[in-house]
Amino acid sequence: MKRLLFLMAAVLSMAGIILAGIYVYYQNRAQELGFDNAASKEYGRHYVFVSSDSSKMMQDIFDDIYQACDSTGAYLEWCGKGTQRRYTAAECIDMAIAMGADGIILYPDGSSTLEASIKQAQDEGTPVVTILRDLSDSVRVSYVGVSNYQMGEQYGGWLLSLMNNGTSRVCLLQDSGDSENEIQLLFTQTVQAVRNGSSDDEKMELVTRSVDSTVDFDAEEVIRDILLDENRPDILICRNSVQTECAIQALVDYNLVGKVHVIGYYLTDTILAALRQDLIPVTMMIDTKALGQDCAQALDEYLDMERTSNYYNIRLDSITPVTMGRFAEADRPADKGEDAA
Amino acid sequence: MNRSRRPRILKSVQSRITAVLTVVLLMVLIVNIFIFRESRVMVQRINDVFASNATIIQLSDTLETAQSSLYGYLSTKSSASLEDFYRYEQELRARTDTLNDRVVDNDILMLEKNIRVMTDSYLNTSENAIQARRGRDVEEYKKDYAQASALFGYINSYIYILNSSRFRQNSENYQELLEVIETLEQTCMILIFAVSALALFFASLLVRAMISPLGALARAAYRVADGDFSVEVAVSQREDEVGVVTNAFHRMLNSIRAYISSQRSSMEKEAQMKENELAMEAHLKEAQLKFLQAQINPHFLFNSLNAGAQLAMMEGADRTEVFLSRMADFFRYNVKKTGGDASLREELDSVDNYIYILNVRFSGDIHYEKEVDGEIDIDSIRMPSMILQPIVENAVQHGIHDDQESGVITLSAEFVEPDENEAGLSCVRVTVSDNGTGMTGDQIRAIMQRPEAAKDTAAAEQDPGGSDESRDSNSTGVALANVISRLELYYGKENLFSIWSDGPMCGTEVSVLLPLEREDTAAEQGDDTAEILLTEDEEEL
Numbered sequence A: 001m002k003r004l005l006f007l008m009a010a011v012l013s014m015a016g017i018i019l020a021g022i023y024v025y026y027q028n029r030a031q032e033l034g035f036d037n038a039a040s041k042e043y044g045r046h047y048v049f050v051s052s053d054s055s056k057m058m059q060d061i062f063d064d065i066y067q068a069c070d071s072t073g074a075y076l077e078w079c080g081k082g083t084q085r086r087y088t089a090a091e092c093i094d095m096a097i098a099m100g101a102d103g104i105i106l107y108p109d110g111s112s113t114l115e116a117s118i119k120q121a122q123d124e125g126t127p128v129v130t131i132l133r134d135l136s137d138s139v140r141v142s143y144v145g146v147s148n149y150q151m152g153e154q155y156g157g158w159l160l161s162l163m164n165n166g167t168s169r170v171c172l173l174q175d176s177g178d179s180e181n182e183i184q185l186l187f188t189q190t191v192q193a194v195r196n197g198s199s200d201d202e203k204m205e206l207v208t209r210s211v212d213s214t215v216d217f218d219a220e221e222v223i224r225d226i227l228l229d230e231n232r233p234d235i236l237i238c239r240n241s242v243q244t245e246c247a248i249q250a251l252v253d254y255n256l257v258g259k260v261h262v263i264g265y266y267l268t269d270t271i272l273a274a275l276r277q278d279l280i281p282v283t284m285m286i287d288t289k290a291l292g293q294d295c296a297q298a299l300d301e302y303l304d305m306e307r308t309s310n311y312y313n314i315r316l317d318s319i320t321p322v323t324m325g326r327f328a329e330a331d332r333p334a335d336k337g338e339d340a341a
Numbered sequence B: 001m002n003r004s005r006r007p008r009i010l011k012s013v014q015s016r017i018t019a020v021l022t023v024v025l026l027m028v029l030i031v032n033i034f035i036f037r038e039s040r041v042m043v044q045r046i047n048d049v050f051a052s053n054a055t056i057i058q059l060s061d062t063l064e065t066a067q068s069s070l071y072g073y074l075s076t077k078s079s080a081s082l083e084d085f086y087r088y089e090q091e092l093r094a095r096t097d098t099l100n101d102r103v104v105d106n107d108i109l110m111l112e113k114n115i116r117v118m119t120d121s122y123l124n125t126s127e128n129a130i131q132a133r134r135g136r137d138v139e140e141y142k143k144d145y146a147q148a149s150a151l152f153g154y155i156n157s158y159i160y161i162l163n164s165s166r167f168r169q170n171s172e173n174y175q176e177l178l179e180v181i182e183t184l185e186q187t188c189m190i191l192i193f194a195v196s197a198l199a200l201f202f203a204s205l206l207v208r209a210m211i212s213p214l215g216a217l218a219r220a221a222y223r224v225a226d227g228d229f230s231v232e233v234a235v236s237q238r239e240d241e242v243g244v245v246t247n248a249f250h251r252m253l254n255s256i257r258a259y260i261s262s263q264r265s266s267m268e269k270e271a272q273m274k275e276n277e278l279a280m281e282a283h284l285k286e287a288q289l290k291f292l293q294a295q296i297n298p299h300f301l302f303n304s305l306n307a308g309a310q311l312a313m314m315e316g317a318d319r320t321e322v323f324l325s326r327m328a329d330f331f332r333y334n335v336k337k338t339g340g341d342a343s344l345r346e347e348l349d350s351v352d353n354y355i356y357i358l359n360v361r362f363s364g365d366i367h368y369e370k371e372v373d374g375e376i377d378i379d380s381i382r383m384p385s386m387i388l389q390p391i392v393e394n395a396v397q398h399g400i401h402d403d404q405e406s407g408v409i410t411l412s413a414e415f416v417e418p419d420e421n422e423a424g425l426s427c428v429r430v431t432v433s434d435n436g437t438g439m440t441g442d443q444i445r446a447i448m449q450r451p452e453a454a455k456d457t458a459a460a461e462q463d464p465g466g467s468d469e470s471r472d473s474n475s476t477g478v479a480l481a482n483v484i485s486r487l488e489l490y491y492g493k494e495n496l497f498s499i500w501s502d503g504p505m506c507g508t509e510v511s512v513l514l515p516l517e518r519e520d521t522a523a524e525q526g527d528d529t530a531e532i533l534l535t536e537d538e539e540e541l
Helices: A002-032 A056-071 A089-098 A114-123 A148-162 A180-197 A218-228 A241-253 A269-276 A288-305 A324-329 A336-340 B013-076 B079-097 B107-134 B138-225 B241-295 B298-315 B318-337 B344-361 B388-399 B441-448 B451-462 B480-491 B520-540
Strands: A045-051 A074-078 A103-107 A128-131 A142-145 A166-175 A202-211 A235-237 A261-265 A282-286 A311-313 A316-319 B341-343 B367-372 B382-384 B408-416 B427-434 B497-501 B508-515
Touching (some): A002 B013, A002 B138, A045 A056, A045 A089, A056 A103, A056 A241, A056 A288, A089 A103, A089 A114, A089 B138, A103 A288, A142 A288, A148 A235, A148 A261, A148 A282, A148 A316, A166 A180, A166 A218, A180 A202, A218 A235, A241 A261, A241 A269, A269 A324, A288 A311, A316 A324, B013 B241, B079 B107, B107 B138, B138 B241, B298 B318, B318 B344, B344 B382, B344 B388, B344 B408, B388 B427, B441 B480, B480 B497, B480 B508
Parallel strands (some): A045 A103, A103 A128, A142 A311, A166 A202, A261 A282, B367 B408
Antiparallel strands (some): A282 A316, B341 B382, B408 B427, B427 B508, B497 B508
């Protein structure tokens, strides 16, 4: 009888433990459900990333800037992302000012009101750092990006290697967000580089075509028109990852592989695959990590010391089918940016 | 020691069963409460899902009305619109005060922070617009209104994002919550079944453990009922009803065993006592017999009488010699013929000797007359012995005892034809009559009805070892009933004995019929008996 009572007490205790275990389990599950939006980290500064371009390249850039800011105690928020309407960079700057951001990292969209917005932000005590596209006439505190001189030298070198005897038609794609000064500088530097390295037999006919990035699907339409034109270029220079992917798809679709050489920009899975299949000879790759660190450094320095370097140069690499292995191994995780966002 | 510490309330079976059921019900109740509580928590969580979205929508509605009020005031400068704006401004601030204001690594909280700060900016800008409108600064209030409208749009966009994020998060949570609830339901169902099964199992075990001694007790009771008292029932240490019953049964069994043991001992003692008593009685009888034998050994007596007679003859005392000789003859006849038959002569001689002895004792006062038909061959007629002497003795003792001087006893023997007697046989009738006190009819009937009872006595008298209880100490030991019975046994006939009297003081006449033709079996039986007795007597002599 006593043994039975002992056994019963043991089983009751076991049932109690199981009940407690179930209770704890469901409490934990309830906590994991995220009803309680508990933050694990609090930041001292709030930076706002402004970009109307939401391509993979820009996502990667944001991720790297986010990581860099996070390491310095600042939270980076992509302004306007997820909203129903697509806000302009100027509106995003207004928003950033209204939400009390400590700093703005701006990828200019080419609108003419940006200088005023940057000035207003600066007046409100919100410094602005531009990336990849400089607004030298504005009051931005710093620019972080590739120098057009370096870029022109790179393009020129590759054009020389890709040009045939005779006249080669080269088309440089221009984004609507690019400032005329920037394009002009790049154009000039590229021509100069080709001119310096070409023989007498080699002639280049360089033209620019504008792609309106504010209009959906415009890049694909423009590139198709370029490639299907009677005077299609022998070499097509793309200025972002979207243009590059559209060009690769058009090469395949219209059987222009080997007939048109595409100099790509950035490295996505599609571009990497194209390199492996020798669909394109080369793609330009910016060092996004360095870009992120420089952005965070520029803002932090300005906020801490009210001054910073006016210009942070980012290295530009050329990735070929031969050298792509090194970049492929160092390829960033595809979901990193999404997590950070 | 430990048992004594146990609460009294837990010692009875009823209390234990109640405790077991209570524990079982508590287990199930706890599980149900747990399930109910968890379900409530989950339902509350679901409510939270809608509550967070509802809060955001209310914030959006408030912002919308505030913007409308602002527009209304700037358009019409209406006091009501202004009041509405300020009211909604307060409400808006109250709502946004609950939102996050820190910079953290949580998108939703950051959205809240942005909404809160932008709302503050919106309200400040709106206030500036209102102040500019009051100051009639058209350009300024239009600029501020445009700025406020832009902010209103931004806030709405962020509210939309926040609402969407919340809704997305809540939808995911809701889906997970449904899965959790489903898992919880399954777990709880399993738990309920498991706990119920365990509870029933333990309840069954406990109840069985509590009442199992009753089964053993019942088996022991059946064995006891079948007479097997060797069954062992251990003393129970339990203090409940089962223990009480078991111990009571144990005590009862011990009591029965002790009772049976005492009864057996008592019976053995009683048997021993009876055995001793019988042995003592046997010894006593044996002693009495030996005493009587030693005291009244008739052979020794009549041999002694013969010796006395011879002595008297040698001394010349003739009368003494005759007396002693006749006494010796009388007793010899008594000894030799008891239980056997004799001739009529021997019977008559025995009567003569008896009368002579009485006359010697009573100085010749007994008047006795004998009339025997001369044609009767008294030597050849056989009859049971000791028939006539008791009759004569009765006549002396009861008939003429009070008047011996005038009393006369007459003995006669004569032939009687078959048609002259009640037996219907050729007989010799021997009649003993007296003129004494006589007998009443009742006395005669009483004597005549006794033979049946006396038959056994008569048969016993034929046995030398038979009882002497029926004998009268003052007589020769043979009663009339005995005489009648022996006559009927000897001849196999009835109505051989009759008594006549005309009443008191009219004398009595007793007749005995001696059939001349005797039934063979009866005769043979009587002869054999006589021979046996004779042989035994001679051996003793």
